[in-house]
Amino acid sequence: MATIVRRCLLPLHRWAGFTVGIVVIFMATTGAGMLFRAQLDPAINGDLLIVTACAARLPLDELAHSARLVHPGGQLDSIHLFARPDAPAQLRFSDRNGKDIVYVNPCTGQILGQRGRYEGVFDRLEQLHRFKFMKGGSLVTGTSSLLFVLILAGGGLVIWWPRTLRGLSRHVRLISGLTGLARLVNLHRTLGFYSVLVLLTSALTGLPLAFDWYRNGVYTVTNSPLRQPVPESAIAAGSQSLSMEAAWQRAQSMTPNPVEALLHYAHKPGGSIEVDLLDQHAPHPNAFSYLYLDANTGSVLSYRAYATSSPADRLLAWADALHRGEIGGLIGQLLLLSGALAVPVLGYTGFSTYFRRRLRRTAAQSSGPSAALPHQSASPSGSRQVR
DSSP: OHHHHHHHHHHHHHHHHHTHHHHHHHHHHHHHHHTTHHHHHHHHSHHHHOOOOOSOOOOHHHHHHHHHHHSTTOOEEEEEEESSTTOOEEEEETTOSSSOEEEEOTTTOOEEEEEOTTOSHHHHHHHHHTTTTSTTHHHHHHHHHHHIIIIIIHHHHHHHOOSSHHHHHHHSSOOTTOOHHHHHHHHHHHHHHHHHHHHHHHHHHHGGGTOHHHHHHHHHHTTOOOOOOOOOOOOOTTOOOOOHHHHHHHHHHHSSSOSEEEEEOOOSTTOEEEEEEEOTTOSSTTOEEEEEEETTTOOEEEEEOGGGSOHHHHHHHHHHHHHTTOSSHHHHHHHHHHHHHHHHHHHHHHHHHHHHHHHHHHHHHHHOGGGOOOSEEEOTTSSEEEO
16 A cells, blocks of 8 residues: 555655745745845945934934934835834835835934835845745745645655665765765755655644635644724814824833834824834744734724734744744754755756656666666665665
């Protein structure tokens, strides 16, 4: 039975590698390039991301005024703040055309520069990694990740599984002295075994970003209620919109001195001001609490603290942080990097193994039956070894 399963899976595994595998290699290499963004981005873009620290910053509405002067005609979408004293304020406009992110010195209101959503090394890598350069990119990345989990990683593990315990030792170590095809097969099997757990973790944690059904399934499995619709502000004739500085002060009364905050403007009638807050004691960089304020009065419409959120919300937040390499510090980043770099090597060894076998068969057939070389032979351990 096991032999039949392997024979069915092998062509699926092979042809998935020739098709989906190309997309997976592309996603792995671009993802590897983003893993150390937190450490490298300030060094590469210090002119935009580092300012001279000061005792107090300007009100947010003054920063917004400065940003509008260099981006006239655009509609402000959000203000991104960081607790680091040398961090700029990042103000994003909703037009998403041209240089829609304005970097402002929060102490002086000086414009540090402007950049488009996917300009810069790491933002460009993110665009490529998530296929944001094409319509339906999430479907491409999500489907490729799902097929990777089911056929390339899962199916490959079934194909890899040795028939005996004695054969296991030959599947988990690099064997010296092998050459040619045998060395490629040994490298493919061994590297696949040691990288499969990291790669499966990366793929499974990325799926919620691509598929609503997968994300909703997490709520079902954990018996968690789905997120409620965004609450709306009361619409009153002649009412004046709440200033963003007032909203920021209100948010700090709910989460004092947050490490990071993202304030979203309310644009449509009845819209609310959303503030995403990262508490100082948050367990990971994606453990945000979500506050919704009435855009006119500043009253709290809803506050969902991370600590009291549903199991599904916490699990999805952990998954997203894990996928981005934000769990486990440098060790976690290096583990993900090793898994990502293993993908092109697995692709090369898989492709090369297939084509070398094809060339061997073609050469044997053209030379006649007497020159045909046996493809495999049974090893003493009972596993099949390539000559």
